[in-house]
Amino acid sequence: KKDRKQNMKIDLHKFSQDEFTFNISHLKHEEKSSKGFVLVLPGAGYSHMGPCIYYPSTMLFEAGYEIVNIEYDLRWGQLLESSQTYYGKLMRFIEESVNSLDLPEDRLVLAKSIGTRLLASLDVQATKYIWLTPALKDDFVVEAILSQNEKSLVVIGDKDPFYLPDQITLFSESLVIKDADHGLDIDNCIDSSLKVLKELVQTIEKFFIKTN
Numbered sequence: 001k002k003d004r005k006q007n008m009k010i011d012l013h014k015f016s017q018d019e020f021t022f023n024i025s026h027l028k029h030e031e032k033s034s035k036g037f038v039l040v041l042p043g044a045g046y047s048h049m050g051p052c053i054y055y056p057s058t059m060l061f062e063a064g065y066e067i068v069n070i071e072y073d074l075r076w077g078q079l080l081e082s083s084q085t086y087y088g089k090l091m092r093f094i095e096e097s098v099n100s101l102d103l104p105e106d107r108l109v110l111a112k113s114i115g116t117r118l119l120a121s122l123d124v125q126a127t128k129y130i131w132l133t134p135a136l137k138d139d140f141v142v143e144a145i146l147s148q149n150e151k152s153l154v155v156i157g158d159k160d161p162f163y164l165p166d167q168i169t170l171f172s173e174s175l176v177i178k179d180a181d182h183g184l185d186i187d188n189c190i191d192s193s194l195k196v197l198k199e200l201v202q203t204i205e206k207f208f209i210k211t212n
Contacts, residue, residue, distance in 0.1 A: 007031055008061075015097040020072075020090050026101060027067040036106030036127070037066040039098060041115030043133075044074040052132060052184045053112055055197055056204045063209050066104060070094055074114060084140050087121035095122065108208055113162075113182065120144030127151065128208055133160055133182050136167045145171060153207045155200060157181055175203050 011026040038060050042048050048069040057067050111119040112132035120141040129152045135141045145152050153173045156163050157180025179186050186192035
């Protein structure tokens with residue numbers, strides 16, 4: 001089996017306007033056509049290299065999907081003042097920029113934390129959506145998930161400050177991880193945190209791939 005990096009081509013892009021600047025790293029297959037692409041919207045302080053994004057996206061790359069990582073720098077001050085309108089403006093710019101790339105037609109979306117606010121702020125069309133540690137205290141995020149309920153998987157820990165048990169019952173597909181925090185880690189227990197990662201990847205694989 002060839003090394004994954006030997007089969008990968010990475011294109012880097014930078015997009016900028018008066019209000020926003022962000023980068024895209026686009027991971028493509030060198031030797032085969034792709035099934036589709038995964039749009040990755042990470043957290044504000046949790047990049048696409050964070051384990052609960054990196055391992056699922058690696059699995060999806062190896063399953064035949066291209067990966068489009070959005071790399072933004074959202075400062076804490078911006079987040080305190082932000083609103084659905086603010087997220088919508090940034091997401092619209094991201095959408096316009098992504099649409100300018102040469103990408104396969106089929107799209108999956110993997111969003112975490114602040115990324116779920118971005119995803120929820122605009123009508124982003126995709127085959128399937130995964131909402132990692134979504135901001136369930138924001139009504140517009142819950143409404144967005146419900147609007148794509150049959151296509152959505154929600155993953156959150158019961159020690160996450162955004163976790164609301166009553167909201168979880170509304171969703172068709174969900175994974176609630178016992179004792180996991182906002183990073184989907186189990187505090188002071190590496191072995192348990194690694195088991196969470198394995199369960200996360202397996203759940204996403206089943207949802208994204210085996211149900212297609």
